[in-house]
Amino acid sequence: MIRREMRETKRRMVLLSLLACFLFLTLVAFRRPNSFMSEYTHRSANPTASATSRTNTKAKSWLKGRPKSMGPVLGNGQRHLSDSSLADLKNTSLGFEKIFVLNMPSRTDKLDAMTLAASVTGFDFDVLEGVQGESIPKKALSGKWESRPGIEGVVGCWRGHMNFAKEIVRGRLSSALIIEDDADWDLNLRSMMEYIALGSQTLLDTPHGKTPRSPYGDGWDLMWFGHCASSTIKGDDRRFIMKNDPNVPPPQHRANYGQIPDMSSYDNNTRIMFFTAGNTCTYSYALSYHGAAKILKYLSMDIYNKPIDFGLREMCDKEDRGFKCLSVFPQIFGEHKPAGADERDSDIDPGNRASVRTKGYSHNTVHSTRLNVEHLIDGRMDLLENQYGEDPQLEGPIVTEYRTSLEEPVPSS
Numbered sequence: 001m002i003r004r005e006m007r008e009t010k011r012r013m014v015l016l017s018l019l020a021c022f023l024f025l026t027l028v029a030f031r032r033p034n035s036f037m038s039e040y041t042h043r044s045a046n047p048t049a050s051a052t053s054r055t056n057t058k059a060k061s062w063l064k065g066r067p068k069s070m071g072p073v074l075g076n077g078q079r080h081l082s083d084s085s086l087a088d089l090k091n092t093s094l095g096f097e098k099i100f101v102l103n104m105p106s107r108t109d110k111l112d113a114m115t116l117a118a119s120v121t122g123f124d125f126d127v128l129e130g131v132q133g134e135s136i137p138k139k140a141l142s143g144k145w146e147s148r149p150g151i152e153g154v155v156g157c158w159r160g161h162m163n164f165a166k167e168i169v170r171g172r173l174s175s176a177l178i179i180e181d182d183a184d185w186d187l188n189l190r191s192m193m194e195y196i197a198l199g200s201q202t203l204l205d206t207p208h209g210k211t212p213r214s215p216y217g218d219g220w221d222l223m224w225f226g227h228c229a230s231s232t233i234k235g236d237d238r239r240f241i242m243k244n245d246p247n248v249p250p251p252q253h254r255a256n257y258g259q260i261p262d263m264s265s266y267d268n269n270t271r272i273m274f275f276t277a278g279n280t281c282t283y284s285y286a287l288s289y290h291g292a293a294k295i296l297k298y299l300s301m302d303i304y305n306k307p308i309d310f311g312l313r314e315m316c317d318k319e320d321r322g323f324k325c326l327s328v329f330p331q332i333f334g335e336h337k338p339a340g341a342d343e344r345d346s347d348i349d350p351g352n353r354a355s356v357r358t359k360g361y362s363h364n365t366v367h368s369t370r371l372n373v374e375h376l377i378d379g380r381m382d383l384l385e386n387q388y389g390e391d392p393q394l395e396g397p398i399v400t401e402y403r404t405s406l407e408e409p410v411p412s413s
Contacts (some may be wrong), residue, residue, distance in 0.1 A: 013395055019029070031176045035257035072198045075401040079208060081198055092124040094193055095215040095287060097173040099123060100236040104130035110181040113338070120376040121189055125179070128167065131159040143305030154307050161308045162300050163280065168292035175214055175288045183226055183283040184336035184362035186247045187369045187376065187384065192332055195398060196225075199240035199273035200326055202402050207246050222293030222316065222325045224276060226283030226333025228363075229258025231313075233277045240273040241266070241401040244394045247366050253388050255363040257281075261329050269392055276327035278313030284333035285312070294323055334364035361387060 012316065073080045079088075089095040101118075103111045111127065118125055133152030136159055143150055164178045186192060197215045204217035212218045224230070238401045248269050254260075258280045261272065287295065298304070299311040306314075316325035338360040367389050369376070375383040 029233040041301050065244050072195045072398070072400060073400055074198065074202060075190075077087065079198065079202060079206075081201070081215065082211040084211045085197060085201075086194070086370050088215040089194055090120070090190070094123050094177060094190070095197060096175045096177045098171075098176045099147075100128040100164055100167065100176060100177060100178045101125045101181055102128050102130055102164065105133075112142065113336075113370065114179070114181050114183075116373055116377075117184070118323075120373060121185070121187065121369055122349055128160065128164055128178070131156045131163070133157075133159070141305070142300060143303045145305045147258065158308045158311070162296065164293070165287060165292040165295040165300075168287055168289055169296060173289060173292075175216070175286055177225075177284065177286040178282075179226070179284045179333065180282060182336050184368055184370045185226075185284075185333050186364050186365055187367045187372055188247050189332065189369070192247060195242050195245075195271075195400065196223075196273065196332070198326060198400065199328075202240050203238060203273060203275065203326060216286075219324060220326055221288055221294065221323045222312065223286040224279045224312075224325065224327045225285060225330075226281070226331050227279035227285075227309075227327070227337075228281035228283075228335075229256050229260060230279045230327045230331070231277040231317075232261050233275050236275055237403070237405045238274060239403045241403065242271040242273075243399045243401065244396060245268065245271050245398050246391050246394055247271075248386055249364050249366050252332055253364075255334070263329070267393060271330055273326060273328050273330060276316055276325045278316040278325070279327055280309050280313065281335075282309050282312065283331075283335055293324065294321065294349045331364050332364050336360065336365075336368075336370050337364045338370075368390075 015061055071081045071086050093099045101114050133156035136155055145155055170175050201217040204219050206212050206217045248271050304311060315321055315323045339357050341356050362370060366386055366388060367384060371387055372384050
């Protein structure tokens with residue numbers, strides 16, 4: 001009898017121990033912050049967050065620990081970027097599916113400099129090899145190019161940009177950004193691109209509360225970020241306005257070689273976005289898949305024999321082509337001229353460059369990444385310089401506004 005009671009007591013103790021262990025494991029599982037179910041729920045709630053721009057792990061993790069700020073807000077409070085758009089903008093391709101840098105294989109110096117500048121800014125790129133014009137057979141040219149000094153460089157440049165469009169179409173990329181290997185940008189580029197994205201979504205009339213496939217909105221063909229002239233569309237006065245922007249170059253330091261928007265109604269620290277009739281120079285621009293396909297059709301397959309920026313400008317200007325182009329002014333990518341022999345500047349136009357530049361500079365770039373790269377490598381933020389002097393004394397942060405006419409802002413409802 002005593003032995004039977006002892007066996008029963010042991011059996012009850014074992015059962016109680018197993019029950020306690022089960023309750024403990026269950027409690028731990030429910031308290032675990034990164035459970036499979038919570039991850040699944042988060043992904044399902046944002047089906048487009050990474051679909052079109054391949055948001056990487058860092059961008060996804062940003063969503064979990066995002067700051068209270070919702071990013072830039074349209075001045076009347078009616079529009080801001082969704083969490084998915086903000087996360088996409090923080091990927092390693094600035095919200096596009098890919099970034100390409102156009103570089104001649106022989107210019108290892110330019111590629112070294114670009115690699116370093118991109119690294120300290122936090123974006124990645126694929127190299128798109130430039131093309132020697134003389135290597136292109138005449139039969140591969142749809143138009144007849146006049147024979148003149150430097151024409152091989154012009155033809156090679158055209159082919160390089162056609163290859164950019166071809167890569168987008170062949171890879172079925174939703175969008176991609178190209179940067180020429182001598183371009184520069186403000187070290188605040190990432191935060192600036194958030195305002196650009198809000199501006200493009202506003203101009204494209206993205207429905208309130210809807211997350212577009214691209215953080216820059218849907219329905220655009222070309223976005224021109226780095227140019228040397230920009231034309232507005234006659235009769236189209238829609239403007240997305242960014243006031244109080246410390247990264248806008250002063251008027252006396254804006255380098256342009258053609259028509260620019262009328263900025264007389266804005267103060268000196270204002271940047272605008274608008275639908276453009278075409279720009280000049282191709283330091284940086286983005287194409288959607290639809291835009292790249294149309295460029296291949298009109299600038300490669302059809303009869304064409306002009307410099308590439310002329311062709312892109314015609315695409316934006318000719319209404320029958322249905323090509324929707326957006327531009328920003330002052331531009332956010334500019335041309336960099338490094339210290340050293342002037343003859344290193346261009347692979348297209350050799351010109352008469354016999355002098356030596358003792359100090360480098362960049363067009364239309366206030367806090368130049370290239371000129372500050374040494375400080376950025378060392379993390380010496382206290383030494384970062386404005387190449388035009390001291391930063392302006394601005395009252396408050398950047399303020400945005402949307403206007404459909406040059407005089408009046410869009411009223412809030």
